[in-house]
Amino acid sequence: MRDEILVPGVELLESMRSVGYSFESAVADIIDNSIAAGAKRIQVLADSVKASYIAFLDDGAGMSPEEARHALKLAGTSGSERDSKDLGRFGLGLKTASLSQCRRLTVVSVQDGSLTALQWDLDxxxxxxxxxxxxxxxxxxxxxxxxxxLASLKTGTLVVWQALDYLLAGAPDPSLEVSERLMSLRHHIGLVFQRFMEGRAAIRIEVNGVAVNNVDPFLEGSSKTQIGPREAVVIDGYVVTVEPFTLPHPSALSARERKRQDLGAAMREHQGFYVYRNRRLISHGGWFGLAKLDELTKQARVRVDIPPELDQQWQLDIKKSRVEPPQAFRSRFRQIIEHVTGGSKRLHQFRGRASVRSDAVYLWRAIEERGGYRYTINREHPMISGLEAQLPLEKRKLLDQTLNDLATYFPAPDLYVRMADNQPRIEIDSTQSELRDRLRAIRDAGGSLADPEAILPALRRVEPFNNVVDLQSLVAQVWKENI
Ligand SMILES: Nc1ncnc2c1ncn2[C@@H]1O[C@H](COP(=O)(O)OP(=O)(O)OP(=O)(O)O)[C@@H](O)[C@H]1O
Ligand SMILES: [Mg+2]
Structure with missing residues (x-):
């Protein structure tokens, strides 16, 4: 038996280009390296006039001539000798991410007064x-x-992509293409590196001179976001932290928030798990096939923090844009999904009602029958029964028909489309004088509701009075008029 060395053909470099990077994930891989090198300021500099290059300049630790050669070598750094906080894993990112977008990659680095400039040129x-x-x-x-x-910095690294063939493939107007790519890039960077861009040691990332804003997928700062409970799932001695969030309903978002790529009409597609490795977002959205992207659960998002020791178990991919939870986690995740999406559904069903109580009296009722459902108008609601009581008998049939027609022709399909589209619903609150008129009608209907002491607890359960802040004095005023 003897050994024979089979050296890979250089065509491998061309084949590796098709690993499947998106522009955004390729850029994120380059930024990973800058963050790992301790950079405080990272600049993405793109030629948006001639679309001839995209450059990345950082003020990190830089590389010695040997390190720079190591860096350009395919799989130059193995997984075993790494710091556990390192964002890298495969020793490939710099090369595969760059060449997935361009034909020429140049790395220039300064450290200890020495400058090294190396280039992979595919051609x-x-x-x-x-x-x-x-x-x-x-x-x-x-x-x-x-x-x-770069030369003006003490330490730092410049990565330049030139001959952007894949990036610009088929684009009729390269300069426009670059400008558009940069726009969605800002959102992606803000989302992926959000946790590095906040706090005292915040890293500043700029795209063509403009600082990128961090994007918080969970709107943690909003008082309307429901948070937690956070839990630690320990498997094989490694801790994975899981924290569920229920975002505010789209109609409760500010106009600016609603414009965000992942919050407006696209909220539904962005529900699911957000998996972080060393605080860097790897995958976002989707329930790993454990649940559907349901309209009613679109507000549910779950933050998952995994340690790099679990990379293999979680099948972290080279592009760092995908993970798959191991079997041991799947059943626990299914329970977590049920819990959090249950919360999101409840939020939808009770929206707009101040008190969520089983004895509440609503104007509309959903009746489930014959395997389906229909809506009716609640005849026991004091406003309806009060109106009915005031009508002569011969007119009551007309009221009955009108209410039935209103319920039957409720524009449910139109409402469904608008809600799925996250169009903000305008709710018109009754004015004080309108509320008074309604209370008068109830008062004048007499019967068991005529006593102001008895009516108050009943009205507190009844739409629209359940939303009135000082209902007691309003009732007192209206009933006093009658004395
Ligand atoms: N901006 C930079 N500043 C300093 N060192 C860098 C920089 N970019 C790359 N390096 C060095 O080059 C090495 C190779 O980078 P590359 O992205 O190819 O692989 P990696 O980060 O080790 O692993 P991964 O494939 O998971 O990204 C890094 O480990 C780092 O030592
Ligand atoms: Mg890397």
């Missing part, structure tokens, strides 16, 4: 048939966009 590799990188001289640097800005 050069393919033409020579060798796995050879180009080592750039100081004389080559003026060709590299933003290299002068």
């Amino acid at each position: 050069y590799v393919l033409s020579t048939g060798n796995w050879s990188i180009r080592v750039l001289d100081p004389a080559d640097l003026p060709e590299i966009p933003h290299a002068d800005e």
Whole structure:
């Protein structure tokens, strides 16, 4: 028996381009490296006029000449020798993410007064048939966009993508394409690195000179978000933290929040698990096939924090944009989903009612029968029974028919479409004088509701009076008029 070495063909570099990175996930992989290098300011600098390059400049620790060579080597850093806080894993990101978008990758780094500039050029590799990188001289640097800005830093790294063939593939107007990509990039970066961009040690990330705002998928700052309970799931000695959130109903969001890509009409697609590895968002949305993206559960989002020790169990992919929970977690997750989506459903069903009580008296009733449901208007509601009592007998039939027609022709399909579209619903509160008129009608209907002492607890359960802040004095005023 003897060994034979099979050296991979250089075409491997071309094949690796198709791992399936999106532009956003490729950029996130480059930013990962800057954060891991301790950068405080990371700039994404794109040529949005000629679309000739996208550059990433950071003020992190930089690389020595040896480290820079290591960095450009495929799978140069293995998983075992890493710090547990490292955002990297495979030793591939810099190369695969870059070449998934462009044909030429240049890395320039400064550390301890020495500057190293290296380049993978796909066409050069393919033409020579060798796995050879180009080592750039100081004389080559003026060709590299933003290299002068790096030179002014004590330590730092510049990554430049040129010949953006995949990024611009088929785009009729490259400059417009770049501008549009940058817009959605801002949201993606703000979301993926949100937890690095807040607090005292916040990292500043800029896209073409404008700071990226962090994007909180859980709207934790909003008083209307329901949070928790947080729980730690321990499996094989490793702790995975899980925290559910129920976002406010879309109609309770501010106009600015509603415009956010993941909150307006698209809220439904963005429900689900948000999985973080070392505080960096890996996958967002979806229930890992354990539940549907239901309209009624669109406000439910669950934050999951996994430690890097579980990368393999969770099948972290090279692009760091996908994970799959191991079997041991799936059954626990199913319970968590049931709990949190139950909360989200309740929020929908009771929206708009001040008191959620089983003895509440609503104007509309949902009747379940024959395997389906229908709505009726509640004849026992004091406003309806009061009106009925005041009508002569011969007119009551007309009232009956009118109420039946109102219920039958309730525009449910139209409402469904609007709610699915998250259109804000305008609720008109009754004015004080309208409320008084209604109370008078109830008062004048007499019967058991005529006594102001007896009526108050009853009215507190009744729409629309259950929303009135000082119902007691309003009732007192109306009943006094009668004396
Ligand atoms: N901006 C940077 N500043 C300093 N060092 C860097 C920078 N970018 C890359 N490196 C070095 O290059 C190495 C290789 O980076 P690369 O992204 O290819 O792999 P990785 O981060 O180790 O793993 P992964 O494939 O999971 O991203 C890094 O481990 C790091 O040492
Ligand atoms: Mg990396």
